[in-house]
Amino acid sequence: DELDQAKNNGWVGERYTGYLGIISQAQKVKPMVDSVNAQRKAHYKKLAIDNGIPLQEVEKLAGKKVINKTRSGHFIDLGNGWVKK
Amino acid sequence: SAPMAIEYQLTGSQNQPPSGQIKSARSLLLGDLARSINLPEELTLDTGELEWQADIQSPEAISAQISIREMSGQYQGYQINKLSTELPLILKEQRIHLQPTQLTAERAFTGVELTSLTTGLTGYYTLTPGTEAEQKPFRITLTDGQAEAFDGSLSFDQLSYPFTPRPVQIQLREINIQKLINLAESQQISVTGQLSGDLPVRLYDDGTEIQQGQIYTTGTGELILQRNPAWQSMLEQNQTLGASLRHLNHLHYDSLSGLIDMNKTGNLLMQIKVSGENRAERQPVRLNFNVEQNILTLLKALRLSEQISQTLDKTVQRKY
Amino acid sequence: CTPKIEVAAKEPITINLNVKIDHEIRVKVDKQLDDLFSENSDLF
Numbered sequence: 001d002e003l004d005q006a007k008n009n010g011w012v013g014e015r016y017t018g019y020l021g022i023i024s025q026a027q028k029v030k031p032m033v034d035s036v037n038a039q040r041k042a043h044y045k046k047l048a049i050d051n052g053i054p055l056q057e058v059e060k061l062a063g064k065k066v067i068n069k070t071r072s073g074h075f076i077d078l079g080n081g082w083v084k085k
Numbered sequence: 086s087a088p089m090a091i092e093y094q095l096t097g098s099q100n101q102p103p104s105g106q107i108k109s110a111r112s113l114l115l116g117d118l119a120r121s122i123n124l125p126e127e128l129t130l131d132t133g134e135l136e137w138q139a140d141i142q143s144p145e146a147i148s149a150q151i152s153i154r155e156m157s158g159q160y161q162g163y164q165i166n167k168l169s170t171e172l173p174l175i176l177k178e179q180r181i182h183l184q185p186t187q188l189t190a191e192r193a194f195t196g197v198e199l200t201s202l203t204t205g206l207t208g209y210y211t212l213t214p215g216t217e218a219e220q221k222p223f224r225i226t227l228t229d230g231q232a233e234a235f236d237g238s239l240s241f242d243q244l245s246y247p248f249t250p251r252p253v254q255i256q257l258r259e260i261n262i263q264k265l266i267n268l269a270e271s272q273q274i275s276v277t278g279q280l281s282g283d284l285p286v287r288l289y290d291d292g293t294e295i296q297q298g299q300i301y302t303t304g305t306g307e308l309i310l311q312r313n314p315a316w317q318s319m320l321e322q323n324q325t326l327g328a329s330l331r332h333l334n335h336l337h338y339d340s341l342s343g344l345i346d347m348n349k350t351g352n353l354l355m356q357i358k359v360s361g362e363n364r365a366e367r368q369p370v371r372l373n374f375n376v377e378q379n380i381l382t383l384l385k386a387l388r389l390s391e392q393i394s395q396t397l398d399k400t401v402q403r404k405y
Numbered sequence: 406c407t408p409k410i411e412v413a414a415k416e417p418i419t420i421n422l423n424v425k426i427d428h429e430i431r432v433k434v435d436k437q438l439d440d441l442f443s444e445n446s447d448l449f
Contacts, residue, residue, distance in 0.1 A: 001447055039448050040449075051430050053430055053434065058438075061431070065435075065442065069442065
C-alpha cells in the first residue's frame with residue numbers, strides 16, 4: 001500500500017516516538033503521513049486511557065516496537081538522525 | 086551440519102580394553118552446532134567455541150575436559166554474553182564428577198544488566214539410579230559468585246541445584262540508587278546515594294523468597310521529587326497532606342535503611358526509614374516509606390522492552 | 406553587630422508514605438500494542 005511504497009522508496013521512516021517521520025518527497029507523502037500519525041495517536045490515546053497511564057508511556061513503548069518491526073533496508077530514527085536498518 | 090571431526094590415539098588388544106585419548110579435531114563453532122541440532126525454539130546460540138578431550142586409562146578410569154570459550158546466546162529475553170569455562174570431568178564409581186572450576190561471563194541480562202560475572206563451579210552426575218530415588222541424580226553448586234550491577238557489585242556465597250533449604254546470602258555493595266529506581270519508576274524521581282544490602286534468598290522450584298533482607302545507605306544523599314508531575318499534582322490536590330509531604334520535594338538524608346521481604350509470587354515489600362532534613366526550611370524529617378511491587382512482573386516487562394532494543398542493536402550499529 | 410537570632414531546632418516531622426506500583430500494566434500494554442499492530446497493518 002501507499003505506506004509500504006513510501007518506506008521502500010526511503011521517503012518515510014519509523015521514529016522512536018512511535019510515529020512516522022518524513023525523510024524526503026514531503027509534498028508527495030505529507031498527507032499520508034499526517035493521516036497515519038493521526039490514526040496512530042488516536043489508538044495510543046485509547047490504550048493510555050484504558051490502562052490509566054500517560055500517553056507518553058504508550059508512545060514510548062510503541063516507539064520501541066515500530067522500530068523493532070521495521071524491515072531491514074527501511075529507515076529508522078533513534079533520536080539521532082535517520083539510519084538504514 | 087558441523088562435522089564431528091575427532092582425533093584419537095587408542096592402544097589395546099583383544100583381551101585388553103582400549104586406552105588412550107579421543108578429542109575434537111578442531112574447535113566446534115557453537116553457532117553452527119546450534120543450527121545443526123534443533124534447540125528449543127526460543128534458545129539461540131550466536132557465538133562461542135567448544136573443544137573436548139577424553140583420556141581413557143581403563144573403562145573405570147576416564148577423565149575428560151570440555152572447554153567453552155566466549156559462548157553468547159539468548160533464551161526468552163534472558164541473554165548471556167561471552168561465557169567461558171573449563172569443565173574437568175572424572176568418572177569414578179558410576180558418578181561423573183565435575184572438579185572445582187571457574188566460570189566467567191562478560192555480560193548477562195535478566196531484565197537487569199549484569200557484567201563481569203564470575204563464579205566457582207562444581208558438581209556431579211550419577212550414572213546408576215541411586216537409592217535416593219526421588220532425589221535428582223545430579224547436583225551443581227556455584228560458589229563465591231560475583232557480578233557488577235548498577236555501578237556497584239552483587240555477590241552470593243553459595244547456590245546449589247537441586248535447591249537446598251539453606252538460604253543463599255546475596256550481598257549488594259555500593260549500588261547506585263538512581264539506577265535502581267529508574268528500573269521501576271520512569272517518572273522523574275531523583276535519589277542520589279549508594280545502597281548496600283544483605284539479602285537471605287530462599288530458592289524453591291516454584292519461586293524465590295527473601296526474608297528480612299537488610300538494605301542501608303553508606304553515606305548521605307538527596308531525595309528530589311520536585312520534578313515529578315504526578316507528585317506535584319497530588320500535592321496540589323491534597324492541601325492538608327501537601328503541608329508535610331512538600332518537604333519531600335527536596336530532602337537531604339543522612340541515613341536510609343530498610344527491610345526487604347519478597348514472597349514466592351515475586352511480591353516485594355520494602356519498608357524504608359529515611360532520616361533527613363528539608364534544608365530550604367531547616368525542617369528535620371523522618372520518612373517511613375513502604376513500597377510494594379511485583380518484581381517478577383517488573384523483570385518480565387524489562388525483558389520485553391529490552392528484547393526489542395536488543396534485537397535492534399544487532400541490526401543497527403548506533404546505540405540509542 | 407546584628408543580634409544573632411537563635412532559632413530553636415524545629416521538631417522533626419514524621420511522614421508515612423505507602424506506595425503500590427503495578428508493573429502488570431506495562432506487560433499488558435505491550436501485548437495490546439502487538440495486537441494493535443497486527444490488526445492495523447496499514448498504519449504500521
